[in-house]
Amino acid sequence: MYYKPFVQFFIGKRSYMELKPEKSVPARHDHQNCIDTALQEAERVLEDKGARMTGIRRLVLQYIWRNHCAVKAYDILGFLGDRKGSAKPPTVYRALQFLQDHGLVHRLESLNAYIGCPYPAENHNGQFLICNDCGTVKEFTTPEILRAVDIAADTQGFEVSHQTHEVLGRCQDCREQGNGLD
Amino acid sequence: MYYKPFVQFFIGKRSYMELKPEKSVPARHDHQNCIDTALQEAERVLEDKGARMTGIRRLVLQYIWRNHCAVKAYDILGFLGDRKGSAKPPTVYRALQFLQDHGLVHRLESLNAYIGCPYPAENHNGQFLICNDCGTVKEFTTPEILRAVDIAADTQGFEVSHQTHEVLGRCQDCREQGNGLD
DNA sequence: AGAATTGTGTTATGTTATAACATATCGCTG
DNA sequence: CAGCGATATGTTATAACATAACACAATTCT
Known part of the structure; x- marks a missing residue:
C-alpha cells in the first residue's frame, strides 16, 4: 500500500521543493x-x-x-x-x-x-530535520504524525500540552559533498 | 476515514492495556x-x-x-x-x-x-508520553510515525541517524485526580 | 607474568540556565 | 503632564548539567 506523501517543508516562507538545493541552503x-x-x-x-x-x-x-x-x-x-x-x-x-x-x-x-x-502565526509544535554536518535545520510537519500522536495520546487518556520531535542525520547536500566519512 | 490505531505502549514488559490503571502507575x-x-x-x-x-x-x-x-x-x-x-x-x-x-x-x-x-534488544528511537504532573513516562511506538518520518526524510534526501520524539502533557491518572488546576 | 584493553577515580573546568532583587521604561489615566 | 501600574532590563550570584584530561586499577587475552 502506498501513501501519497503529504509533507510540507519550510525554509523561510517558501516550500523546499522550489529550491532544489545542491549546496548548503544558506548559500542558495x-x-x-x-x-x-x-x-x-x-x-x-x-x-x-x-x-x-x-x-x-x-x-x-x-x-x-x-x-x-x-x-x-x-x-x-x-x-x-x-x-x-x-x-x-x-x-x-x-x-x-x-x-x-x-x-x-x-x-x-x-x-x-x-x-x-x-x-x-500558527500555533504549533515543530518537527525538525537537523543536519549533524552543516547544522542546517528544516522545520516540517506531516498530518500523519500529528494524527498518530493524537491517537496514541487519546488511547491513553493523555492530554498533550507540548511536543518536540527532532530528527538528526545528514542532509542531502552534505551527503553529496561527502562531508564526514560516508 | 477511520484508521484502526496500531499503537503499542510499553510499561515494563507488558502492554499497557492489561493494566487499566486508575492511580499512578508505579503504585499499580x-x-x-x-x-x-x-x-x-x-x-x-x-x-x-x-x-x-x-x-x-x-x-x-x-x-x-x-x-x-x-x-x-x-x-x-x-x-x-x-x-x-x-x-x-x-x-x-x-x-x-x-x-x-x-x-x-x-x-x-x-x-x-x-x-x-x-x-x-530492539535498536530503536523511543517516543514518549511524559506527564508533567506525576513525571511518569511511557514509551510508545507507532508505525505511522516511523513511516511518516521516513517519507519526510526521503523526500529531502535526508539520512536519519537518530530521532527524539517527546510528548509532554498530563496523564489520565493525574487528570482524573484533578492534580493541578484543570 | 606481561601486555593490551577496558573501566574507574580525581581534579578541574566548561556549558547551560535561573533566582532574586534593583532600576528603568512604557503606557495609561486622572 | 504627573503619577501609577505594568512591563522590560540590569545586575549579582549561583544552580544545574556535562566533559576534558590524566592517573590508576581491574579484566582478559596470550
Whole structure:
C-alpha cells in the first residue's frame, strides 16, 4: 500500500521543493529575504497580540535568523555583548522565552539551541530535520504524525500540552559533498 | 476515514492495556518485576554483545528503574554517593553513556533526564508520553510515525541517524485526580 | 607474568540556565 | 503632564548539567 506523501517543508516562507538545493541552503537563496520576512511577520504577530517588539528582542531574533542553523544562547549573549556593551545571561534567556512564548522561535531540545520559526502565526509544535554536518535545520510537519500522536495520546487518556520531535542525520547536500566519512 | 490505531505502549514488559490503571502507575503493578526483568534483559543483551555489566552500571540501571519516572544524572550521583562513598559526575555520565550505547536507557532531551528502555534488544528511537504532573513516562511506538518520518526524510534526501520524539502533557491518572488546576 | 584493553577515580573546568532583587521604561489615566 | 501600574532590563550570584584530561586499577587475552 502506498501513501501519497503529504509533507510540507519550510525554509523561510517558501516550500523546499522550489529550491532544489545542491549546496548548503544558506548559500542558495536570498537569505536577506528570509530575515526580512521573518522580522516583518514577527512585528505583525506581536502587534496583533499587543506584545512589544523591543530592541533586544529584535536583535536576538535577527541573530537567530542570520542563517538556517540553530543558535546557542551564549552565542547570542556574545552577539549582544558586541552591540550593547555588557549583556548577561538573563537578558538572553528572557528574550528567548518571550520569543518562544509568541511562537517566533523554537527550542531544539537535543541541541540546547534555538531556531527561528517560519510560521509564527500558527500555533504549533515543530518537527525538525537537523543536519549533524552543516547544522542546517528544516522545520516540517506531516498530518500523519500529528494524527498518530493524537491517537496514541487519546488511547491513553493523555492530554498533550507540548511536543518536540527532532530528527538528526545528514542532509542531502552534505551527503553529496561527502562531508564526514560516508 | 477511520484508521484502526496500531499503537503499542510499553510499561515494563507488558502492554499497557492489561493494566487499566486508575492511580499512578508505579503504585499499580508489581514494579519489582519490572526491575528484575529489566535487569535480567540487560545482563542478557550485554552478554550477547560481549559487553560488561559492572557494579556501577548495574547500580545506575537499578536506580533508573526504581520507578517509571525519568531520572536526573545528579540524582544518580547522589545515590551512588550513598552507596560508594564518593562519586563524581564522570562516573555517572560514563555509566549513562554506556547504557545508552547499548540501548538500555534513553535520554529525554526535554527533561535532561534518563529513562529505562523496556526493549533494549530492539535498536530503536523511543517516543514518549511524559506527564508533567506525576513525571511518569511511557514509551510508545507507532508505525505511522516511523513511516511518516521516513517519507519526510526521503523526500529531502535526508539520512536519519537518530530521532527524539517527546510528548509532554498530563496523564489520565493525574487528570482524573484533578492534580493541578484543570 | 606481561601486555593490551577496558573501566574507574580525581581534579578541574566548561556549558547551560535561573533566582532574586534593583532600576528603568512604557503606557495609561486622572 | 504627573503619577501609577505594568512591563522590560540590569545586575549579582549561583544552580544545574556535562566533559576534558590524566592517573590508576581491574579484566582478559596470550
